[in-house]
Amino acid sequence: MKRKVSQKASGKNQPTVLWDVRDFGAVGDGRHKDTQAIQSAINACAASGGGIVRISSGIYVSGTLYLADNLELCVESGAVILGSPDRCDYNADDRFPVNTAFDKEHVSGAHLLIAYKTTNTSITGLGTINGNSGAFCDWSSGDVNHSYRYLTKKFDRREWRPGQMIFFCQCNNVTVRDVTLLNAPYWTLFFFGCDTVKATGLTVKNPAMTHNADGIDIDCCRGVVISDCIIRTADDCITLRGNCRLLGEEKPCEDVTVANCILSTPCNAVRIGVGDGVVRNCAITNIVIDDARTGINIVANYMGMFSRGARIENILISNVAMNVVMPANITCGEGSIAPAGIHNVILSNFQVNADAGFFIGGIPGLPATGITLRNWDMTLKGGAENDEFIRNGIPLPYSVFGHFGVGDKPALPSAIFAAYAEDLIIDNMVLRWGELRKAWRDGLSFRHVKGLTIEGGSLRQPLPGIGASIHIQQCDDVCVRGVRATSGTATFFRAEDMPKGARICCAGNDVRGAETAFDPQLSLLLLDNMGNVLAQEAT
Numbered sequence: 001m002k003r004k005v006s007q008k009a010s011g012k013n014q015p016t017v018l019w020d021v022r023d024f025g026a027v028g029d030g031r032h033k034d035t036q037a038i039q040s041a042i043n044a045c046a047a048s049g050g051g052i053v054r055i056s057s058g059i060y061v062s063g064t065l066y067l068a069d070n071l072e073l074c075v076e077s078g079a080v081i082l083g084s085p086d087r088c089d090y091n092a093d094d095r096f097p098v099n100t101a102f103d104k105e106h107v108s109g110a111h112l113l114i115a116y117k118t119t120n121t122s123i124t125g126l127g128t129i130n131g132n133s134g135a136f137c138d139w140s141s142g143d144v145n146h147s148y149r150y151l152t153k154k155f156d157r158r159e160w161r162p163g164q165m166i167f168f169c170q171c172n173n174v175t176v177r178d179v180t181l182l183n184a185p186y187w188t189l190f191f192f193g194c195d196t197v198k199a200t201g202l203t204v205k206n207p208a209m210t211h212n213a214d215g216i217d218i219d220c221c222r223g224v225v226i227s228d229c230i231i232r233t234a235d236d237c238i239t240l241r242g243n244c245r246l247l248g249e250e251k252p253c254e255d256v257t258v259a260n261c262i263l264s265t266p267c268n269a270v271r272i273g274v275g276d277g278v279v280r281n282c283a284i285t286n287i288v289i290d291d292a293r294t295g296i297n298i299v300a301n302y303m304g305m306f307s308r309g310a311r312i313e314n315i316l317i318s319n320v321a322m323n324v325v326m327p328a329n330i331t332c333g334e335g336s337i338a339p340a341g342i343h344n345v346i347l348s349n350f351q352v353n354a355d356a357g358f359f360i361g362g363i364p365g366l367p368a369t370g371i372t373l374r375n376w377d378m379t380l381k382g383g384a385e386n387d388e389f390i391r392n393g394i395p396l397p398y399s400v401f402g403h404f405g406v407g408d409k410p411a412l413p414s415a416i417f418a419a420y421a422e423d424l425i426i427d428n429m430v431l432r433w434g435e436l437r438k439a440w441r442d443g444l445s446f447r448h449v450k451g452l453t454i455e456g457g458s459l460r461q462p463l464p465g466i467g468a469s470i471h472i473q474q475c476d477d478v479c480v481r482g483v484r485a486t487s488g489t490a491t492f493f494r495a496e497d498m499p500k501g502a503r504i505c506c507a508g509n510d511v512r513g514a515e516t517a518f519d520p521q522l523s524l525l526l527l528d529n530m531g532n533v534l535a536q537e538a539t
Helices: 035-047 388-392 524-528
Strands: 002-005 016-020 029-033 051-055 058-062 071-075 079-083 113-116 119-124 128-130 166-169 172-177 180-182 189-192 195-200 203-205 216-219 222-227 230-232 238-241 253-273 278-299 311-331 341-354 358-361 368-382 414-436 442-459 468-473 476-481 489-496 504-507 514-518
Touching (some): 016 035, 035 051, 035 058, 035 071, 278 341, 311 368, 358 368, 442 489
Parallel strands (some): 016 051, 029 058, 058 079, 071 119, 113 166, 166 189, 172 195, 195 222, 203 230, 222 253, 230 253, 238 253, 253 278, 278 311, 311 358, 358 414, 368 414, 414 442, 442 468, 468 489, 476 504
Antiparallel strands (some): 002 016
16 A cells, blocks of 8 residues: 655655555564565555655564665664564575575675666665564573774674675665664675765664674775764774676775764774775764774775775774774785786874884885874884893784784784884874883884874884884885874884985974984084974973
8 A cells, every 4th residue: 555645854756655565464573484475565655656665663583685776774763673583584695696505604695685787776764674684593591781992702603694685786875764774783884886875874783792793894886975973893894895807897985974883893993995996085083982892994905816806095083982902903915916906095094092113105116105193192002021022023014914912812012013114204293101011112113114203293102211212114205293202112113124315304303302312323513403302491
């Protein structure tokens, strides 16, 4: 049965037709399967040219539902679409050409909601879509309330599970608004090869120990807005991906904005990379990362899984407050081949509390270029007892996972370690240190960096009496200016193993708080004449 409803708010002259799933036999009692009834309402709506399919209060057990053009699926307050536990209620893995079952992750190609090559399709309402992950994961193997900060185990998977809970594939003009997305057994909301996407006002919550339960994945899409979402999930909260292999064409992930979100995860709050395509022209702003393992993860080639890796360029991330184990990991990754790489990334206005330092850089022959950190206030505590990296050096190429110092594992001995980078800028960095374990050495550490600028801010090494605020090795074209050595600094600036003819400029720094201003390898005469404040002038 169809009903006409007013559309004054939308500005349309014609009323929109509303289709109620209960008129097609849906029960909504949490026991009967309502797949056929809901799909019948969707089909009737589509056949009439589109409208609103209404799901009113109740629990509707369902398998795969196929959305259509010019259709709004309105899940009203008090309504729940609950994923069926039975494989026979879902689509086949080969339902459409680009659908994929990832055997390596023990997941099928089944989905709860599918929109395939549709136009003007939306999911709205204040209701809930529940993937019923408890039917596919063994809850008895762990605590469902396990911390999102870091996991030591995950739930055991049963013999099968669905793939992405909601899948928009090669669609145009998509909206997902205000719904709550719970208990996805795999990725929660996936946009693949889409144009013009809005996902706003969403609440996503998955148990922290669910395998691969991403929040929102944006792959090879153009013109995307993600805003005002709260995402607490077991894997990456928000991802920007360039995995265009399945599309059969090169399609960048580009023109994406993410704003005003709260994120928690035992994996990466924001992940950028994956695939052999391009991720570019993206802005992420006003983000709170509350209790997570890694804040920002930018990796061109994850574990060498792709033939060359993604090209990531022109990325702006700003106004971020985070409480994490590790603030970031920015690396090309082994196996990356040009044109893949990381270029022109700005991370500005960060307020950070963390337990471990992080890496910025590339690999030999493919440096990360044009990375800027601006206005960072970072407090570090903890670290590691394992001093392997102090004794044996930091292994390069650097791990795409980073090092967290959890348990008996090592962690970086500096707040930031950068290697194989060009045109790296650190502008107004403030380092603060809390209660620390023993495996710390330097404030900022750099190796194989060409074109390094450190300007403004205040720095000190982690532990009293050892290490340096700034430590460079095998670097060239280095400029340090306007930096203050805070009280208790052991050595302000140390240079080791520098290439012949290396250029270093150190100007206008306030090193009164340092026991030793400059490493003996540097020319003190040259440095003193560059205007560094070495002692308090008499009054």
